[in-house]
Structures are given as structure tokens and as C-alpha cells.
Amino acid sequence: MKARVHVMLKTGVLDPQGEAVRHALGAMGFDGVKGVRQGKVIELDLDAGVTEADVEAMCEKLLANTVIESYSVEMI
């Protein structure tokens, strides 16, 4: 079993990297991109029996910094 964790900067926290990507897209001629937010995807290969709640605990303790980041867990 696997879990996929998406970690994003919270709304309202400045994302200068996403902003730089947005500028680059505009400079390349891709019009109409109003905003870019950059996050990360972490895939976990899990033993049977590891629950979504366990993965959420991993997010709270290490995978995300909840001061600045939000996360979502997808069991796949």
C-alpha cells in the first residue's frame, strides 16, 4: 500500500518560488496564468496495517510544518 502526501504553503504565505515560475511562464509567452503555487508530493511505501491516521501523524510531526504548510493524504 502507498500513501501520497501533498504539502503546500498555506494560503496567505508568500510563495516566492511560485511567483518566479509565474513570471517565467509569462516571459515564455504562456498568457493567462494568474498565479502559481509550488508544493511537494511525498510518496510513502507502507506496510499493510499502516493507517491514514498514522500518515497524518507523520505529516504533523515531520512531513509538513503546519506553521506555514497545509497537507493532504491520499491512500493509494
Place this chain on the structure above:
Amino acid sequence: MHAAVIVFPGSNCDRDLAVAFEAAGAKVSMVWHKDTELPAGVDIVGVPGGFSYGDYLRCGAIAANSPICREVATHAERGGYVMGICNGFQVLTETGLLPGALLRNAGLKYICKTVGLKVATSDSDFTSGYNAGAVINIPIAHHDGNYYADADTIAELQAEDRVAFTYEDNPNGAQADIAGILSANRRVLGMMPHPERMADPVHGGTDGVALFRALTGALVTA
């Protein structure tokens, strides 16, 4: 005063910090990240700058969960002194010993230069050697030094006089120009600039010396 300097894989300011403590009269023990206890009688723990664990995941995140960091947290909870510089500040926010987080610099660039810092409070054993409002010159060297905390936390830090240093000319987008903060008991300091790199005439200045001397003086007499 007995200082412990933590060494993580990727720390690169550990020896500079040790030299600055020693020059101020402290006995220094270097402590490896896998150690599970601090040496007996340690007064202050220094968490140095560098790139602990290659800055993987987030700066300071993996170091904050290393065995020795549990001991550092216990030391702080007992009222012990802790000082985190640069990557050390990032580690201390990741452990929760200090509020907030350090984001990527607003201009996206790694910045390495000497900056003007205002001593925002002299009411701590770290900053008592300076006059409040004095401007000192201390180098910064970071990519993720943009201090962020929610508005309530910033207001609380300011109301409790827990902002230790502010930038004269904000280089990284930090909220309220914050360069360094204190814990509620004023015994944990985190700062992005490097006072240990301005602690000997050969560094080009000695504005960092007063911090180490003030600490040694306070902890010898404590």
C-alpha cells in the same frame, strides 16, 4: 560557563561558534547529533549554522527530530539556555522551542553580506551587552531567512519585547524586519545573522563579541 555546540552532518559554523564561546571564557564541548545526552553541567547549548542533513525536506526539519534535539528541548524546558544561529534558528523553530518559521528569501537569492542590525531589546542575557537601539554590523549568509509567523504571534513577540534584533534594511522579506527572537522565558535565542563571524579583529569587526561576553558573564554568576 560550559557551552555545548551541537554538530549535525552538514553543520559548518560549529567550530566558529565554539571559538567565539571559548574566546569569551567558556568551556566548550562538541556534541554529535546521535548522542542521546548533553554533557553534565552544560549551561548553554549552541545550535550552529550550516546545512544540517543537506536541508532535505525543510531547513532544520530533520535535525529537529534527531536524538540530541530531544535533549536540547528538555534542557530548554528545564530553563536552560539555548542559542540557535542561522540553520540553528531554523532548527529551533522546527522543534517548536521558538515560534514561527523561516521561509525562502523573498528575492529568492542566497544572500551573504554584512548587514546593519538594530538591537531591539537589551533585556536578555544574550543582548544585555548592547544598548537597546544600537546598530551593530553582523554578517548574514542564508537562503531561507525570511521570518514568518501569523499576525497574532508577531504582535505577541512585540508586546512581550521578545524581538531581539531587527534588520536596518530588510534583506529577505522577514515580517516586521525580524532577524532574531527570544522565547517567553528569554533564555532561548534564535537569530539568522552570525555573531560568531564578527567576533575577532581578523573577521573585520568585533560587534558580535558583546553577545558572547554578556552570556558568559550572566552564566558565570548565575
